[in-house]
Amino acid sequence: KQEVTQIPAALSVPEGENLVLNCSFTDSAIYNLQWFRQDPGKGLTSLLLIQSSQREQTSGRLNASLDKSSGRSTLYIAASQPGDSATYLCAAMDSNYQLIWGAGTKLIIKP
Amino acid sequence: NAGVTQTPKFQVLKTGQSMTLQCAQDMNHNSMYWYRQDPGMGLRLIYYSASEGTTDKGEVPNGYNVSRLNKREFSLRLESAAPSQTSVYFCASTPLGGWNAFFGQGTRLTVV
Numbered sequence: 001k002q003e004v005t006q007i008p009a010a011l012s013v014p015e016g017e018n019l020v021l022n023c024s025f026t027d028s029a030i031y032n033l034q035w036f037r038q039d040p041g042k043g044l045t046s047l048l049l050i051q052s053s054q055r056e057q058t059s060g061r062l063n064a065s066l067d068k069s070s071g072r073s074t075l076y077i078a079a080s081q082p083g084d085s086a087t088y089l090c091a092a093m094d095s096n097y098q099l100i101w102g103a104g105t106k107l108i109i110k111p
Numbered sequence: 112n113a114g115v116t117q118t119p120k121f122q123v124l125k126t127g128q129s130m131t132l133q134c135a136q137d138m139n140h141n142s143m144y145w146y147r148q149d150p151g152m153g154l155r156l157i158y159y160s161a162s163e164g165t166t167d168k169g170e171v172p173n174g175y176n177v178s179r180l181n182k183r184e185f186s187l188r189l190e191s192a193a194p195s196q197t198s199v200y201f202c203a204s205t206p207l208g209g210w211n212a213f214f215g216q217g218t219r220l221t222v223v
Contacts, residue, residue, distance in 0.1 A: 004153060032210055043115070043201060043214035089153070093210060098169070101153030 002027045002094045006102035014110050015082060021075040021105050023090035028068045031093040035064050035075050038087045038104065047088075048075070080109045113137050117202050117215035124192040124222045132187040132218050134202030141207040143185035144169075145177060147198040148217075154201065160185055192222045 003026045013019050023033070032051050036044040048057045048064040050073065056065040063076040077084055087106045091099040115136045124130055136143065141162050146154040156169030160179040174196060176188045185204075189196060202215040 009151075034210070034212070036214075041216075043216045044203075044212075046211050046213070049211060091153075098156060098159075099154075099212065101155075103151055103153045 002030075002092060002100040004090060004092050004100050004102040006088075006090060006105050008105060009103065010106040010108070012108040012110060013080060015080060017080050018076065018078050019080055019107075021077070021088050021090075021107070023073040023075070023102055025071045025073075025092045025100070027092075027094065028071055029095050030068065031095075031097065033064075033066050033073045034091045034093070034099065035062075035073075036089045036091065038089060044089065077107075082109045082111050085109045115202055115204055115213050115215040117200075117218050119218060120216065122218060122220050124189075124220065126193060126222060128192050129188065129190050130192065131189075132200055132202075132220075133184070134186065134215060135184045136202075136204040136213070137183065138204065138206065138213065139182070140204035140213070141182070142205045143179065144203040144205075144212070145175075145185070145187045146201045146203065147171065148201060149198050157187065157200075192220075194222045196220065197222045 005024045034049045035047045038044045050057045050066040061078040066073045087104045089104040091101045118133045144159040145157040148154050155171045158177040160166045163182045166177050178186045200218045203212045
């Protein structure tokens with residue numbers, strides 16, 4: 001059974017720093033890996049989707065990578081800003097086309 | 112564009128009461144989903160509807176029922192609420208042939 005883990009559960013960094021959020025999964029048979037952002041009291045917003053055949057995707061200051069062989073994905077945020085403060089969730093789409101979710105990393109960017 | 116709309120946003124129920132959570136999307140998406148989110152855990156799939164007229168159980172379906180009323184609407188019903196169903200519920204939709212999921216703002220449900 002696919003399991004998705006995000007460590008750490010929380011992270012606090014000063015504004016301007018580059019940072020990496022981690023996501024690991026136990027079964028490499030995935031269709032894609034997706035990263036979402038969740039703001040307090042709000043729904044989830046899709047950030048990046050990496051197909052299983054791809055190694056990375058970029059959107060603005062965000063870059064997500066995927067290494068199926070090691071069961072890992074990372075979300076790199078460049079030049080962090082206070083507006084980046086949110087909870088970041090990753091989800092792996094399994095062989096049944098269902099998303100299996102990590103518990104998220106709560107990110108705080110200190111001004 | 113409203114996207115995915117959930118109602119209500121907040122609800123408090125007494126144990127044993129019933130209620131229906133409503134979800135509607137205006138993006139002409141084929142598939143719709145209901146998830147629950149509990150502290151310290153990832154989202155868990157309750158039920159999904161791959162297309163109008165079909166529904167299937169997800170990981171945690173016990174205590175819930177769903178109805179895909181039409182292509183736009185997918186409702187979640189709690190017949191006899193229990194404290195273990197206290198959670199935040201999210202509705203989501205995906206387009207035909209696409210995997211990007213769009214989420215509603217969530218319903219925070221407390222069962223006392």
